[in-house]
Amino acid sequence: MDRRAKSCRCLATLPVPSRLRKAGPNEDPVLPDAPKHLLLVGGGHAHVIVLEAFARRPEPGLRLTLVAKDRFSPYSGMLPGHLAGLYGREEMHIDLERLARRCGAALIEGEASRIEPDARQVCLGSGEVLAYDVLSIDIGIVPDLTGIEGADEHALAVKPIGDLLPKWDRLLADAERGQGPRRLAIVGGGIAGICLAFAAASRLRHTGASITLIGAGPSPEINAGMARRVGHALKRHGIALLSGEPVVAIHRHGVTLANGDSVAADAVLVSTHAAPPRVLHEAALEKDGRGFLAIGPTLQVLGWGNVFAAGDCATMEAHPRPKAGVFAVRQGPVLARNLRRALRGEPLEAYVPQRDHLILIGTGDGSAIGGRGRWLSFEGRWAWRLKDWLDRRFMRRFR
Structure with a gap:
């Protein structure tokens, strides 16, 4: 010591x-x-x-x-x-x-x-x-930003959540005053990134801000049926989707992809690898x-x-x-x-986590997309009510 x-x-x-x-x-x-x-x-x-x-x-x-x-x-x-x-x-x-x-x-x-x-x-x-x-x-x-040049300086990491929230508050305050951001990029095509894209689009819609979701590939966490539903919902909400190329750099004016292309952005949220x-x-x-x-x-x-x-x-x-x-x-x-x-000093029990679990993705407009396993997918306002009920029930346990 x-x-x-x-x-x-x-x-x-x-x-x-x-x-x-x-x-x-x-x-x-x-x-x-x-x-x-x-x-x-x-x-x-x-x-x-x-x-x-x-x-x-x-x-x-x-x-x-x-x-x-x-x-x-x-x-x-x-x-x-x-x-x-x-x-x-x-x-x-x-x-x-x-x-x-x-x-x-x-x-x-x-x-x-x-x-x-x-x-x-x-x-x-x-x-x-x-x-x-x-x-x-x-x-x-903690976020693993080591593979993205400039991320530490120019990006808003989603995790830990406690660090993100005050930065999100400042971003919203600037948007309400008309000082930006006018273009928001979200890096990470997994479930977290998809959820953030819908949430940001809903919150910033009245400001006229554009949202771009950037992922290196399709999310392995959701099945094909959910992926189709998510794709259609992103289009309905005016969220641009770029997939196939990872982000290698983030700078003041946007992001740079592995193929050299640039995506203009005034603010960048990163929800990718964890450390x-x-x-x-x-x-x-x-x-x-x-x-x-x-x-x-x-x-x-x-x-x-x-x-x-x-x-x-x-x-x-x-x-x-x-x-x-x-x-x-x-x-x-x-x-x-x-x-x-x-x-x-008693014997312990073994735990085997479930292989498949229910996934519910809120689309920010009172609806949600859900699914489980390789085949099940669904969407609707009832799916959002289910997610809201599950989340509120969980939180009531601690109040």
């Missing part, structure tokens, strides 16, 4: 009775005499479900701490609707402080600067060191070929019985899936049960 870490103070363990009463025949088993500390690093979708689970059924003698960059955690499923003006800012955020209070957890607003699994501790950017018995990591992703957060780079934990935490079916980091991970920052080696919020949500209940079992 370096000098800075040595100067960090460890948080003291909260006092608990030296002996806990034994559980009755119909009660859950209790923790051993020694108090345990469960440390959750990151306020992602899986961790909010863990907090909800421990609020509904507290674990006797457990000390629980959540470390999150911000008090309010955005729900990615509502981001396009918010950008389109269909949801207010507060409707798409989960209040982590309120949620932590419900389950008796301590919330620390900050970020992990170093993870030391051998020492069982996490050092924060503030200099504070947190010792743990069981650790869970759900810190999301693991910097804190994972130096952590002595097993990773996949791209630097994301490698986890097994029990959501434990490979080789570490007391370290778990979920959400976009982790990859299930045996069952890789796209970096999408739906998988983090599905991991949440399993993660909560396995963290509880790990603290008790």
Whole structure:
């Protein structure tokens, strides 16, 4: 440990009775005499479900701490609707402080600067060191802009969402004053990019701004029927679609494609490749070929019985899936049960993610395009009502 870490103070363990009463025949088993500390690093979708689970059924003698960059955690499923003006800012955020209070957890607003699994501790950017018995990591992703020249300076990265929102607010304010942008380019032809294109077109329609969606190829996440429906909807909304050539550079006046062509733009949103957060780079934990935490079916980091991970920052080696919020949500209940079992010394359950999942893409006009698997595709206003109901139902769990 370096000098800075040595100067960090460890948080003291909260006092608990030296002996806990034994559980009755119909009660859950209790923790051993020694108090345990469960440390959750990151306020992602899986961790909010863990907090909800421990609020509904507290674990006797457990000390629980959540470390999150911000008090309010955005729900990615509502981001396009918010950008389109269909949801207010507060409707798409989960209040982590309120949620932590419900389950008796301590919330620390900050970020992990170093993870030391051998020492069982996490050092924060503030200099504070947190010792743990069981650790869970759900810190999301950062944009990978390394392959696009000028992206760091001239692009608006979609992830992390908390960094995008104030930039989007400024963009809208400029548009309302007639100061631009008149031409908006969105880089990324996947589901996220498609959703953003519809949202931007809906929000900026009255300003006369043009929208161009640029993708290197067709999205592998949607089937042929959905792709046809999306193509027709993009035309109806006046959104230009350019596919086949990746973006290699972003500059003040637009973007440059791999074939040398240029696309004029006053603002560029990028929703392409993801990268693991910097804190994972130096952590002595097993990773996949791209630097994301490698986890097994029990959501434990490979080789570490007391370290778990979920959400976009982790990859299930045996069952890789796209970096999408739906998988983090599905991991949440399993993660909560396995963290509880790990603290008790009980066997863990295995989790196999579904291969196909329901996809719903809002078109910003009260309608949506949906599908699942290789064949099913549909669209209509009822599909948007379904998506809205699912998203609002999810958010009501944390209010």
